[in-house]
Amino acid sequence: MLKTIMQLWHRYQSVLSYLIFGGLTTVVNFVVFWLFNDLIGWPVWLSNAIAWFLSVLFAYVTNKLWVFDSKTPTVKAVVAEASSxxxxxxxxxxxxxxxxxxxxxxxxxxxxxxxxxxxVIIVVMNWFFSKLFIFKDRAHKN
Known part of the structure; x- marks a missing residue:
């Protein structure tokens, strides 16, 4: 049973990791939006913008390190990847x-x-962007 689970994890690691960290990114987005919109009372557009920025920052780090295992050997490569x-x-x-x-x-x-x-819509869109364009070198190895 454990062997089967490990085989499935290895086979679908990128997708499963993305779902886990995508879920955590969604939690970050949700909590920050709720804090600024419901607790502080800021407008929807501003609360959503702050939630977006903080969750994207979280997503970049987790996607780079644990989802796509992206190796960027130079500062120029990191800047290009982060910009993308x-x-x-x-x-x-x-x-x-x-x-x-x-x-x-x-x-x-x-x-x-x-x-x-x-x-839900945004997580699906971002998966395709990450898989096909941003971390494509690592994603195609899986």
Whole structure:
């Protein structure tokens, strides 16, 4: 049984790690959004922007180190990789902001329910961005 579990982990390590750390990134995003929007009372767009930045920072570190095991031997390579990561996350940020503003402000949905649905869409988008474009050298080895 343990051998089977280890074989499955090895085979799907990238996907499983991404789901684990993607889940933790979503928790970071959710908690920061809730703190700034519900507790402090800041607007949805600003709370969401702060939550986005902090969760993307968390996601970059965890994706680099534990999901895609990215090795960047030079500062230039790290800057290029981080720029790509944040650039693609910026694309998903605009989708994130649109879903939140339309879902909460226009459609008057519950902010945390809309945030949950929003994060499901964003996690899937970001997986494809990371797998196909950002950490592609490591991702193609799996």
């Amino acid at each position: 990561f944040f650039g693609f996350r910026l694309l998903s940020f605009f989708v994130d902001e649109a879903i939140m503003v339309i879902g909460v402000t226009v459609l008057h949905g519950n902010n945390l329910l809309v945030k949950f649905l929003d994060q």
